[in-house]
Every structure is written in structure tokens, then in C-alpha cells.
Amino acid sequence: MFLTLITFLPIIGAILLAFFPKENEGAIKQTALAVAAADFLLSLLLWTNFDNSTHKMQYGLNIPWIESWGINYHIGLDGISLLLYVMTTFLTMLCIIASWEVKKHIREYMMAMLALSTGMLGVFISLDLFMFYVFWEFQLVPMYIIVGVWGGPRRIYAAVKFFIYTAVGSLLMLVAIIWIYFHIKQTTGVATADILFITEHISAPLDTQKWLWLAFFLAFAIKVPMFPFHTWLPDAHVEAPTAGSVILAGVLLKMGTYGFLRFNLPFFPQASYDFMPFIAWLSIIGIVYGALVSMVQEDLKKLVAYSSVSHLGFVMLGIFALNEYGIQGALIQNINHGISTGALFLLVGVIYDRRHTRLIKEFGGLSKQMPIYAVCFMIVALSSIGLPGMNGFVGEFLILLGIFQVNGLWAACATSGVILAACYILWMFQRVMFLELKNPKNMKLKDMNMRELITIVPLLILIFWIGLYPKPFMKTFDASVNNLVSKVSPDNFRPKQDHNAGEHHASLITKTELAKLNAQLKTSHN
Amino acid sequence: MFEGSVPIAHYLTLSAVLFVIGIVGVLVRRNVIVVFMSIEIMLNAVNISLIAFDHYLNLSNGQIFSFMVMCVAAAEVSVGLAIIIALHRNKPTVNLDEFNLLKW
């Protein structure tokens, strides 16, 4: 019930705002902020009361919704969704602060923001396929409006592209959902779309599994976005208003990775295992490709957008390592990307508000004019290239560790992304912040004001917190991930002897192999 | 050789031929009235097969049916001609191709 309240609080707020007079902008903004902040604080309660020891769904609520189809209003949080949930409320709050200066149709803007928030929260809590789909599609609309109304010059193109592109994927997922619904109905005789139940009972033959897997994959891969499906992202990011980009990068993309963890892996473990190399290579291409392309961007936001492609490649790689290291790394990297990239977008927004351009060549030498800004930017930049001691490193290392367990080559290719990340971020930083302050337009730029600092500082704190002491975050999903891994671990599928040994541990004994030797010895004794 | 009755297929063929002639009429003529007549031809053609089937099956549904068809035809004619008159009021022509405001 509490969870329901938190989830729907924002949209209630939005409806409330509808009755505010247009002119009374102050009140509108304050109310919106109040709602968002309240939501965030309440969601913090969820975190503090969360029981880390179990993978079971918590704060669950399961009441019939469409009885004749056996569809329920079934919600709950587990380790995988908790942090994303909290991050959503958190970023929503920050975004509302960040868009304090929005002039045009402020009321509609805030309403859209809050509605969007509910949509995203709903995605993370729903434990019923039908309900999940409802939220999954619903949140497109406010985002579409935000991009399309308050965006840049090509906003309409970007918005429509975003909407249609995402919709195409999701609709195929819908087909898969219906298929599963009937499959379950036939096999178990229960008409239900309950995710947990399905996870328990789904037993499709492998080839069907693969088709279904692909259907889900398309939906999520477009959302993530994975390599060949990423082209909507730069447009959307570039055109979206600052807050829009932050939400887009911070939460919407995570919904894709979340989907992989919630559906593809548990529903179709065998298929996931079979598709592992395919995903791995796509992710690796994404990592390198994203990095290379962002290196030559002239528009700051575009650069960040492509860097997201690269980062999300890491996340996907981690998920499809199919072991604790990888998946935990992926989850924490989700959060990290939300924080770092979100912060980057906020910072880009700061200079965009002042100069109304994002072209790198327009800037240079800013750190002389706005030192605080430069410092914040530096910290965020370093965290996004994964400097150890900052958040980025924790995730990336775990992910690479995880994928290394599977295949050293993949790990090596992926790690090269680390170098390229340094290249594009530092080069960009140099061109924007360093060198002489030539452009007269930049001569009298103001440094960050209080409001902007308020939006950035919490993120900076998080950057170091997660970088140096991520335990409080990581322990939330420990149990859930272990449970997940126990389901999807490749050992369940691959022929029993560990063929890693054959390939690249040639002349050494891995832990597993030692264990096996001991086991043999024991058996020989008895 | 002139003994025996006409095989039903021939009646059907006749009706088919007339039906198609009706179609062609609709397709090739631009005069509303004539197009309309062609449609009447089609209905009549159908009547033939209805009766023929009745004759073949010794039933009376077909005749009822064709009776209804005639009602319908009458109704349609009245309405249709009314429409044509209404049209003519605004635009004194019966050339179908000149009614071309609505397209694309």
C-alpha cells in the first residue's frame, strides 16, 4: 500500500497542478518540488526498511485487477529494482530543481515531469506482465511531450523518433507477452500474467524460447540502447531539455537493462546462455564504437549521449556475464551511469543556459572564468572514465572481472574501452575547460549559482561515496543477484567439464579444477 | 433435340453474363443514370439465378428473396434518384467525373 502511495504520489501531484492558475508560477514550481521531495524521502524509507537478507519481493501488494483474465495489480520491490526506484525519485527531484528556470508553459512542464516519474516508478515495481507493459508504454507519452515541447530546434523529429522507435520494440514484446500468457495457461491451467509465477513455471521449448527472447531483447535493446539500435538516443538527448536528458540517461535507459534482468534472464535462461556471445559482441562493439564516435563529436550533449552508449555496453556485458560479479557490477554501474551521466548533462545544461550553445569549439578556457564549475566538471568527468576511488571504477571493474571469468578475450576488448573513455573525456575537457579564454562571449560567464550547486553537489557526494564505500548500495541486491545467478548460471547448461581450462588457462590449475581434483581423490579413496 | 429442359447451368450463365455486363456498365459509363441502370441490370441478373435455383431445388425462398430484391431495388431507385435530383440542384450535370471534390 505504502509502495502504491509513493508510486502514484507524483501523478496525483500532477493532477493537483492542473488546477493551479497558469500565472502563479512560483506556487506551481514549489508544489512540484514539494511533491517530488516528499516522494524521494518516502522512497528513502523503503530503502532503510529494506531487508537485504532475502531475494523475496518486499512491500508487495497483490490485488485482482482484471479478474476475468487473471491479471492482478501485483507490485513489489526486490534488490534489483530497489535502487533504481530510489534513484528515479531522487533524479526527479533534482530535475525539478534543475528546471527552475523553465519559462515556457511551466505548469504543463511540471505536470509532465511528475507524470513521467509515476510511469517510471510503475515500471520498476510492477510484477505483472500486463501491468508492466502498461507502465512501460505509458511513460513514453510524458517523455515525448517533454522532448517535443521544451526541446531544441529539431525537437519534434527527435520526439517522434524516440516514441515510434521505442514503441516498435515494445509492441513486439507485447506479442511475446501474450504468447507467454497463453503458454502458461495451457501448461499450468492458470490464466495469469504474474511475473513470479511465470518465472517459476515457464517451460518453453528452446527454439520458441529463442523467439520470445528476441522479442523481449528488441524491446529492451532499443531502450538500453544497444549498438545497432542506438541512433534515437543522440537525437533525443541533444534535443531534450536538460532535465529531460538527465531523466532519459538516468532512468529510462535503465529500464532496458532492468528488463533484461527481470525478464530475459529468469524467463529464458537457456536462451540467454545461448545468446551470450551475441550480446557480448554487440556490447563490446557498443563500448568501442560509442567511445570512438563520441570522441569526434562537436556537440557536448551528443558526446555524452554516445558515451552513454559505451557505458551501457559495459552494463549489458556485465549482465550477460551471468555471474555474481558481472550482474552486481552491472547493477551498480546502472546507478553510477545515472549519477555520472546525469551530472554531466546537468553541467552541460549549466553552460547551455548561459551561452545557448553546446558546441565544443565555442568554449575553451572556462576553468579560468568559472573555477567551481571546472572542479565539478572534472570530478564528474573522471568518475565517468572510471577513475578508481570514484563510482565508475567499482562497477566497471566488477563487470570486467565477471566477463573475464567467461572469456578473457572479451574482457580485453571491453577493457580497451577504458582507454578510449579517457581519450574522449579528457580531450573534450581540455577543449572546453583548458587553453586560453579566447571567445569573447565567454569572457563574462558567471560561475555556478546556488541552485545549480544544489543540483550537482549531492551527485558529487554520491560519486565518492559509491567509489569508496559502495557496500550500503551493493548489499541491497546481493541476495537477489545470488538467487538470479543460481537460476541462470551457465553451469546449469554447459556440458559438465569446465572448458575454460582447455582454452586459456592451459598450464595452470583454476580453483574449480583443484576442487575437482580433490573430489576425484576423495572418490578414489572411498 | 429440342426435347428436355434447359440445364440450370445455362440460366446461371445467363445471369452471370448479365451481372458482368452490369459491372462493365458501372465501370465504363459516366452518366449517373446509366450507371444506375447498370446496377439494376446486376440486380436483375441475380434474380434470374435466384429463380433458377428455386426451380432447381423446388423451393420458394428464392422467389421470396427476389421479391425482397425488388422492394430493395425500388427503395434504392427512389433514394438514388432523389440524390441525383438533389445533386442536380447544386450542380446541373449528370457526369460522374465532375463530382470530384473529395479525393486523395
Next chain:
Amino acid sequence: MLLKLTCLVPLFPLIGSIINGFFGLRIGKNAVGIIAAGSMALSFLTSILVFIGFLLLPEGQHIFEQVVWSWFGAGDFSVDFGFQVDPLTLVMMFVVTGVGFIIHVYAIGYMHEEYSFYRFFAYFNLFASAMLLLIMGNNFLLMFIGWEGVGCCSYFLIGYYFEKKSACDAGTKAFIVNRVGDFAFLLAVMYIFNIFGTIDFSEVMHAAPEKLVYAGEAVTIITMLLFVGATGKSAQIPLYTWLPDAMEGPTPVSALIHAATMVTAGVYMIVRCNALFNLAPMTMLAVAGIGAATAIMAATIGMTQFDIKRVLAYSTVSQIGYMMLACGVGAYTAAIFHLVTHAFFKACLFLGSGSVIHGIHGEQDMRKMGGLKNYMPVTYWTFLVSTLAIAGIPPLSGFFSKDEVLYHALMDGNIIFWGMGISAALLTAFYMFRLVFMTFHGESRVDPNVHPHESPKVMTMPLVILAGLATAGGILGIPLFHGWHILHNWLEPVLHFDLANALHHSEHILHEAGRHAPSWAHLLDPKEHNIWLEMFLMVFSACVAITGIAAAYIFYIKRPDLPEKFTKGQWGFELVQNKYGVDELYDETFVKPTVEASNLLWKECDAKAIDGSVIGTAKIIGWLSKQAQAFQSGFVRNYALFIAVGFISLLLIMF
């Protein structure tokens, strides 16, 4: 218990940097300087306390670990935020904190004119604490924090004059080149975890002989990767190119980061991992080879440069080459010994050069110097002492360390390494004295309207101290009597390695895995320490050094015209002078292609191919919709026609 203070050692500079970073602008320069230097002093004193505490440890315990908190982990992987103190760490701690403190003091004087004084010291302290983290971390990842941390700080400090393009480029270059090394390091760590299930130094080193096969694939790959990491940090072939450019930074930075401490991190890491390297003869060969090659190549370049700091930079590269050579032949003690002495005299040299530059208002070209010894005596004398030390003139520190390296190169390595080493020594002596002569002797070529002057006390005192250390540093390892060798005995617990046991294990493992083990018997036959040979070598290398000096004297004092004559139009010289064109080579082979490829990817692949296909689909749909519209001709006749066509086609489908 004193050892509990360990965690404070890196903490003090960190606090100092935070204070300076946030409030530096308000509290004024003096306060900033005091805080910065003070924090270093504090951590130096703390290290002394830790040292005492370490000495008080019960007999046989040679390592102390202090876990501050558990950093992160997943599944059975977990890594602590913990420090470890052992003899090696202590040595490095003293070098870093001690030399670091001195250089901080010097910097107060040197940077005094700077506006963003506080920024400099914030970075500087931050660097110190990162460096301490690097050497004190008790596992690979913590070391990696320091490892990247120092890289990052050096990036800031090289780019300290961020309005100079060259400075920014140099900084970025340094960072990225280092990243290449880090990339290998990271892979090595993962591989290590894959095998050992832990990344704790002590555990890994302890388990190495049981888990790894001597000369096996795994250990070779791991050590190779680690070594690549080391080449990145320690500016060895092929990743050395960033170090000379790094001289864009302020001189104290060059002294502390690019001479005394950071660049030696690679050597430290290899010594730290000696247990792994001992198992990988091939890697060792590579280490030694690269080291020797770097030593010679850098020395040759050093002979041809005219920028005083660049000369020193190349000499640094070449000296680190020595250390690598030592590591490569298994003479870890020698490596560390040379590291320490090098820290002393190279720091002194850099600071001296800084003092010179400061004295003649920022001129760095030696051709515009000369005859300065009268203007700045202190600088001159200290500089001379350090030069003698690096040239290897007994009884200065450099002599002993370098000599030990060469001895081991001959004994444990082979004659080629020794040959390379000794020739490098010759070149060193030559170009260092070339430097001295061009700078301090001969007639002044200084720009007349510049009036050279000696630097203030705060800058000269450190010079004196360092010169003293450079002189006396040799005591650490004078091999007078067999086995009497302070450093050697001190480091024994860290470097102890039982080869026989390791080989035994390897055979066992291979047997288990059903493979056949090669015979390693010959590796075990003992080598005796030949005191007389060592004596002979000492004398020989001393002569070599003197020869070098003499050559330099002839070239730059007696017959200043000779260099011209020899170098004029020599393509060889040209080649060497522009550093064998390695920078250009890298530019052509890596940088440019990458950028072009990226542009291609973006403009062609992304915009045209991938996004093109998306937009193309949309276009196709639009076109189709135009067609669909075209049917709506508005003629009843056509509509009827469609019905008829539909009729016939349905009939065709049906039948």
C-alpha cells in the same frame, strides 16, 4: 601500538590537499605553504613512528596489515581498503615522504609568484597521498587507486599552466599513455583473481608457487601484463614518450613526480610482485632487455637535447631503465637501491635545474646559459655533487647502486646486458657533464638583460640536503664484506623466494594435469658471490665514468667547436635529436588513424548506415503512403473498378 598510525600516513597529505583546495584562496599563500609542507612533514614523522613500531614487531614477523574498511566485493570476490607495512613499503615510504617533504619546501619558494599557488599545493599533496596509497596498499586494487591517482595528479600538475596548449597536450598525453599501461595492469589483476581467488599481495605472493607453473602460460601472461603496466608508469619503451613532454609542468613537479617517486612506481610494483616474476623467466628476459634498451636509447637522446629539463628527463628514463634491468636479472635489491639513490640525486638535479631556471627567469635552453657557477654557487656545487653521483664516481651513492646493478647484470644475466649497462653508464657520464659544462662553465651565453641570481634559502636548503643524501646514500648498500649489505638484509623477508620449492610444485601440478614437466635441474645449481670480480667491476665502471667526463670536458670546455664538427649534417644525429621520431611514429600509427576512423564511423557508419536505415524505413513508409493515397482518385468509376479487381483477385486466391 605505533603501527596503528599507518593509515595516518597517506591521510595527512589528503587532508592538507582538501584544506588547500577548498580554502586555499582565502587563507593566503604562507598558510597554504605551511599546511602543505606541514602535512608532508607530519606523514614523514608518522612513517618514522611506524618504522619504530615495525622494528618492535616480534621476531619472524615481517609484515603488518591494517584493514581500514572493506571496500567492495561481489560473490566470493572482495577487496579491503587496507594498508600493509613491510620492509619494502617502509623504504618507499621514507623516500616519498622524505624527498616529498623537501620538494614541498622547495616548491614554496619556487612557486611563490604563482596566482593559483593553492591549486598547485592541493594537487601536490593529493599526489603525495595517492603515491603513499600506491606503495602502502595491501592489494592490487588499492595499489591501482594510487596507481591511477598519481597518474591523474600528474595530469593536473603537468597541465598546471592550462593556458599553454603544449602543457595541456602533455598532460592529456601522459594520462592516456598511462591508461594504456593501466589497461594491462587491470587485466593482470583480473587474471590473478581468476587464478588465486584473491588479490591480496601477501596471499597471492604466498600462494604463487603452489598455484602457478614455472614458466607457464598463465604466469607469463600475468607478469607480461604487469610489466606493460610498469612500462606505462615508469616510462619504458614503448610507452616512455610522455615523460619528456611532462617537463611542461613546474620544476618541483618534475622533481617529485617525474624523477623521485611516481615514475619509479613500476619498479616498485615489479619488486612487490617478485614472487610472480621469479616464476616467469621469459618475462624477466623481456624486463631486462627493455630496461637495458631504454637505458641506452634514452641516454643517446639525452646527449642531443638542449633543454636542460629534457636532458634530465631522458636521464631519468635511462636510469629507470637501469632499475628495470636490475629487476630483469632478479637483482631486486639493486633495483630498490638504485631507486633510492636515484630519488636523491635526480631530485637534487631537477631542483638544481629549477633553481637555475628560476635564477635566469625561466630560460631552459642550455645554449643560452653557461658560466653560471659564479652567480649561483650553492646551486652549482650541489648540482655538481649530484652529477658526480649519477655519473657513478666513487664514493657517491650512484656509484654503488649502479655498480651493483651492473654486477648482477653480468652474473645473473649475461654479458650483453652488462655491455649495454656499462655503455649506458658511459653515455650518462658524458651527457650529464655536458649539461654541467654547458650550464655552469664556459663563458656566459645568457641574454644580457637578464641578471642571474642565486635562489632564496627556502630553495637552496633542500638542494643542500638532497646533495648530502646523494653523497651518503651509498651507505645503504656498500658491499664491503660478503653479506654485509644493509638494504639487502632489510629487504630479505620481502624478496625471499624458494625456487626449488616452486619447481617442485610446478612438477606436481603438471603431473596432475597429465602433462610432462621439462627438467629444471640446472636452474638450481648455486652461484657463489665473487668478491674480486665485483671489485674489478667497480674499478672498471669508475674508469668508464671518468672517461665519459673527460670526453665531455674535451668536447665542451677544451674544444667547444668539436660538437658542431661531429654533428653537422649527420643524419644519425638528426634522428637521435628528434628522439628517433618515435612521437611522430605513434602519431601516424595510432592517433591519426583512430581519429580518422572515428570520424568515418560517425559520419558514414552511424549517420549514413545505421541511422540511415532507420530513417530509410520511415521514408519508405512515407512513399508507400503516397502511393496508397494516389489510388484515391476521387472517381467513382475507379472505386468500382477496385471492387471488381478485388473480386477477381479474391476469386483467383480462392480457386
Next chain:
Amino acid sequence: MKPILAPESIDLIALAPVLVLSVFAMGVLVLDLWAGKNKTLVMFVSLVGLLMTAISAFAKNPIPAFAFTDSYIVDHLSLFFTCIFTLSSGMAILLSEDYNEREGIKVGEYYALILLCTVGMIVLASSTDMIMIFLGIEIVSICLYVLAGFKRDDPVSNEAALKYFLLGAFATGFLLYGMTLVYGSTGSTNLFKIADFVKTEGAQSNPLLLMGIVLLVIGLGFKVAAVPFHMWAPDVYQGSPTPVTAFMSVGPKAAAFAAFFRVFTEAIPEMAPSWEILLCVIAVLSMFVGNLGAIMQTNIKRMLAFSSISHAGYLLIAVIAKSSLAGSALLFYLLAYSFTTFGAFGIVILLGRKGQENLEIENYSGLAYKHPILALSMTVFLLSLGGLPPFAGFVAKFYIFSAAMEEGFVTLVIIAVLNSAISFYYYLKVVVFMYMKEPTGEFQISLTPMTLFVVIIGIIGTIELGIFPDSIIALTSIP
């Protein structure tokens, strides 16, 4: 000669809705003579008539009940359809009130025709004899011919009427021919008898029957505006008075689908293998042509016409699936569709004013900031038409797709799904204009009560069916 005995199968209770409504229709005609200029009274009477019809539909139970020698049936399908018809006619009348006021259509016959049309629909939905079906269709069509041309002074309206009439009559010919052939090859006009005959005699391969089916497909396909028999729809929808357009795109379509469903699932389910393919082709074509055609449109009525073509495609999927679940899906879809469509057309009407109908999509620019509520509801309707959750359209689509999926028409469902992705484009286009463009002209919108009322009903229905569809689903589900 012996006297003719009235058969005992005459059952006026079963026929109640038809009787009530026809009585009211005539009543309205008579009333119109006295009512004079102000037609409000007439309107109310006809609304009452519709209400009573809806009630009287439930008079007969238990259902299913047969009457008139099995040529008339009262079952779940016909009952629910009757409700949909009355609802849609009611909304149409409400819409017409203000519209007619504005456009100066002050004729009582208008209402009488709508009522008669509704009678036709009811007959169509509940008759199980081809003759009845034919008559039903004809009643509906003739009323619509007239209604389409009701703006007599407007050449566009006339043209719409003419086109509709000529093509309708043309298609009637096909339908008739088809029925004839079916009758000839099965020896009966009664759907159940036909079914029996087909089952027992195994006439699956009888060529005459097959051709009859083809012709039936054409005739009915024309009524539901399925490709390639759809060409009339855009023109007629655009030309007719807007309320009539709304009415046409819901009631008669629904009725035609009722007939479609009855004929194909009750008379010739045995022949499914042979007609499935035909319907699949038509359905796919309808979806594609409908959506593609809509993309380029600038006139909103025309756009909605094309979209209704594509919806016909979706609905055909239900006919193809032909399970009882499909029937329920059909009902639900049509209900949702009627709410949504009437809401949308209501707003279209609200935006127009005398002499300037504002039917171009450009006219919607910036509506969101002048009349946010209107814009929002329009958005809701359009998204619901596109099938976006949480609105009625989504649940309806989900329902139909499920039905098809259960019968194993996966490919068909995938095509449908992709089509709704295309459809988002043009639905969003309107949203783009409303929200993302600056206003071009001034809006002079008089929020007339009746129309507003319809819009509100539409909104309520759309959201209710979208978020809490359970009750309705329970109603629609055929036992």
C-alpha cells in the same frame, strides 16, 4: 383453398427492441410536424426511444432464444450489439443537436432516419436468415445514403451521398449474388440450416458455395470498409456531416461486423480453411492501407476515416479467430472504439464553427495552451485509438490479439502490432500540432453542452475501459 395459419414462432417479445424503436421512429416523424423549429423535444423523444429500446432488449430471456422459424435470434451477441447500437445512435444524436443547430439542419426526419437506421442495425445483428440480413443491411445503407447527403446545399455532402449510394448499390449487387449462390448451393437461406447442410453434405469443396463466400466477403467487406472495398470510406466520411461521420464509423460498422461474424462463424465455420485466407489477405491489406493512407492526410476527418479502415483490419482478425473469445473481443473492441471515436469527433465538432469547420490538422496548432482540457482529451482519444495503455484502445487490441494468438495466428498479430506502431505516427501528428506548434489562428470555441457531454462520456468510457475493464470484459465474454 385452405387458410393460412400464422406460425406459432411469431414472438413479439424477442422482437421488442425492433418494434419499440420503429414505433418511436414513426412517432418522431409525427411529432416533428408539431414540434416546429425547435427540435430539442424531438431529440429527447428519440433519446428516450433509444433508452427504452436498450431496456426492452433485455425483455427476452432466457437467451439464446429463437423466433420466426429461426430467422431471428436473441443471444448474447445480439443483445450486446443492440446496446452498442443504441449507445452510438444516442451519442450521434447528442452530437447532432448542436451541430445541426450550427449548420442549419432543422429537420426532424434526421432523427427518424437515425432511429430507423438503428432498427436496421438491430435487425442485422440479430437475424440469422440471409434474407433478413440483406434487408437489414439495406435499411442501414439507405438511411446512411440519405444522412450522408443531409447537408443538401453543400456540394461536398451531396457528392459523398452520391458516391456512397452508387458504390453501395454496386456492392449490394455482389452481396446479393453471393447470397444467391450460397442459397443455391446449400438449399437454404437460414444460417443454421446452411451450417447443417455444409456439415452433413460435406459441401466444403462446392465451387458455387466457395464463389458465394467470395461474393459475401466482398459485400460485407464493403460495408465494413475493408481494403480493397474501402475506397468510398474516406470520401464519404469527409463529406458527410460530422455527426453522421461519427455515427457511420461506429454503429453501421459494428452492425456489419455483427453480420460478418454471424455469417462466417455460424453459417460456414466448416469452410474456415477456405475463407480464412481471404479474410487474412483483406485484414492485412486493410491495416496497411488504412495506416499508410492516414499518414499523409491533412484533414482530420479523412485521417480518422483511414484510421477506421485500419481498425476494420484489426476487427477482421477477430472474425478470423472466430472463437467465442474472439466474439467477446469484437464486442469489447467495438464498445471501446465507439467511446473513443465519438469523443474524438465531438472535439472535432467543438473546434468548428458556422461556415468554418476547422477540419485541417493545422487548425489544431497550439490548442493545448488555449484549451488544455480539450487538447488533453483529444490526446487521450488519439492515443487510445492508437492502442496505447492505459486507455480503452489498448485493452481492446490486447483482447483481440489474445483471441487471435490463442487460435495461433501469430504472424497476423505481429503484422497488426507493427501496424499500430505505424499508426502512432499520424495520431501523434495531431498531438504534435496541439502541443508543439504555436497557434496559427484564434480559437472561437463555444463549448456547447450536448457535445461536451458526449466528449465527457467518451473520456469516462475510454479511461474506465482502459483502467478498470474488468466489469465490461465480464459482460462481453460470451458464455
Next chain:
Amino acid sequence: MELLIFYPIAGLCVALALGVIFNNSPVGSAMCLIGMMLGLAAIFVLLQAHFIAVLQIIIYAGAIMVLFMFVIMLLNLKQANSADWVTRDKNLFISILTGALALGIVYKIVDITFMANLDSPAILPDTFGTVATVGEALFTDFVLPFEVASLLLLAAMIGAVVLAKPKLD
């Protein structure tokens, strides 16, 4: 005997039908149509559907055609303008297509018709097709359609009035 009567009449009907659609003047077409309908009546007689035959003459040839003529006169359509023919202007393609189409359809239908094995005609009683028989069916089994037809006509009537009235009050 039947044959002798059937084929000429059938031929005549077809000819007249063609006459309807290929006749330049509407009046001519109407005349042909009347003729055709009479021919059909004859064919109905051949089929012993006397009642329908009569209706055919009364309703079609009588009422409906009169209506047609009436309208033609009302709108006094003269010789159709030359644009009346599709075949006489650019849309040649369409017309050819239509011709091909027509022949195709005819062929197809006839083909199908002969495919069906319709060779066991029932033995007809004398009462077949008499007013009595048809009437009885009409008022027993088909009473509902009969009634509904009245509604149809009502609707048509209203419609005709509404549309054709010179001016609506």
C-alpha cells in the same frame, strides 16, 4: 421446346443489356432496360415462377422504369455529351482493363458454374411458383422479412422526400 424459347430470349436479354450500357442517350438505355426486363419476365415464366414474372413486369418494367424515365425527363438529359464515354478519351487503359476484367470474370463464373455438378433437378409440383405457394411462404416463414421490408420502404420514402424536396422548412 423450352430450349427453342430460352436461347433466343436469353440472347435478346444480353443484347438489350449491352444496349443499355453502350447506348449514347439515357432514354435509349432506359428503353433497352425495359426491354431486357420484359425478357427476364419471360424467362421467369419459363422457370414457372409466374408470380415473380408478374411482379417483374409490374414493379420493374412498370414502376421503377417509369421513375427512371421521369427523372430523365425532369433533368431533361439530351444526347449524352461525348465525355460520357470512358472509351472515348484518355482512360483507354482503364476501359481495356475493364473489358479484360469482364471477360475474365465471366469466364471464371461460367467455369465455376459448370464445375458444380447440378444435374439432378427436383421434380416440380404444379403449385410451384404460384401466388398461393409464394404467398403462403411469405406470410408464414417469411413474415418477418415482409414486415421489415415495410420499414425499408418507409426509410426510403423519408429519405427521398428529405432529399428531393425543393426546400426544407
